[in-house]
Amino acid sequence: MSFTSMALFQQQFGDALARSAEVGTRVVDPALARALAVHRNTSAKAAQDALAANYPVVRALFGDEAFFACAAAYVRRHPPREPRLNAFGQNFDVFLRDYEPACDLAYLPDVAKLERLCTEALFAADAEPLGAEEMARHIAEQSSPNLHPATRMTQFDAPAVSIWRAHQTDAVSAFDAIVWSAEGALVTRPDGEVRVAIADAGMLAFLQACAAGADLNAAALAANAAGADFSTLLPNLIEAGALA
């Protein structure tokens, strides 16, 4: 059965919806214009609200008005491609780097990237985190531990972790007390809760080597070359639930 006229209708309605969002466009039929506006607003609001839910610290740093103006611009440029809006906002950090009104807030893209890693961690697969005993077995056997599916790590130019922490409800450090320096981040999800910690260069090197499938010896060498503190590295990773 041909479905041609339906396809044609969807094409025309979809085009009208997109065109009606452009500044200066006037839809001739006022009833159609109002209907398109309702659909456009509902659809855009859902995507913008999803972005706000996934980037609460960026929203707080920006302020509501500036954030939602930015969200509207982001949604126009990168509309949702699928119905799972709980993961909406991929590459928002990249968008922010070129977003003119945010160019004074150089740390914003890094904080956005950190929040994206938190979203990824939140929805990652479940796995039992590696305990001290299994770690001892890996050391004895020189085998390679896996990263927990929720583990994410990266190096930032800005103190993104400290800024993020200052915006949590249980924040201990005031925003003013943040020391301006590059920070690495470790995002994990022990006991079903996303946790963010500062990761030093040694920890990042160790985790990146593990992620690349290196055995424990090679990962330790990489960590050592990056100046890892071995008295705290493995206990910290185990405590954070970073390995599996």
Place this chain on the structure above:
Amino acid sequence: MIVTAGLGFKAQHFDEAMACRADGLWFEVHAENYMVDGGPRLAALHALRGRHPISLHGVGLSIASAQQPDAVHLKRLAGLVDRVRPLAVSDHLAWQRWAGVHHSDFLPFPRTLEALSGVADNIARVQDAIGVRLLVENPSLYIDLPGHELSEPAFLEALAERTGCGLLVDVNNVFVSAANLGLNAQAYIDAIPAEFVGEIHLAGHSKDPDPESPLIVDSHDQPVAEGVWELYRRLISRIGPRPTLIERDDNIPSFNELMSERSQAHSILAVADQIKVNHVVH
């Protein structure tokens, strides 16, 4: 267990939802929110499933489309149905996906015979993939499109007859569509084929923020309006009790406030049930 009135589940109400022992209570979640690999939200859904019946309400199948439902999305839905064993699975008589973009709203289409055939094929594909009956919901309409060959109740009835799908009657959407398109809401309610109705939705609406616009919008950010309750009582007194959901997605009040709205629906269902029992007895 008999289910009566339920609530849309909100993560912030998890503890209260787990503790609540109200007679006939159930919860509905948006299926797409749980199409994830793992983590605490999926764990919370499984915990809730241990206490209350759950229904999966989809907002992304895009069944009223010239395109077939997305295969990856169908697979995810099938996986979730398998894990949750829901009370019901539903989605809307509308389209969202076109030219690679997902519109997070329920877009209209001309209800032609050609569309009937295509939508029926899409529903059959969904039901084949998930292995259970789909409940199809009437959307809120904002424009009287040219080219309809069937009324919405007639279109829905024909879909049910062809595919074995059930109907999810959103009474607020009937109210909103009737107000916006100048239809008779009572006549719409009276035209709904009772035998196919598997679930009912009740929600709040609000005025279009554009001061020039006469439209009302299906905003889910208000309590259920009195006019919607009236239509609901009319429907239930004719077709008998059906699982009924209080939908609230924005401007979310306390759990207790939602429960008091839910109690209103529960009472209406209990009265209808009593009447039905009396009919049987006498």
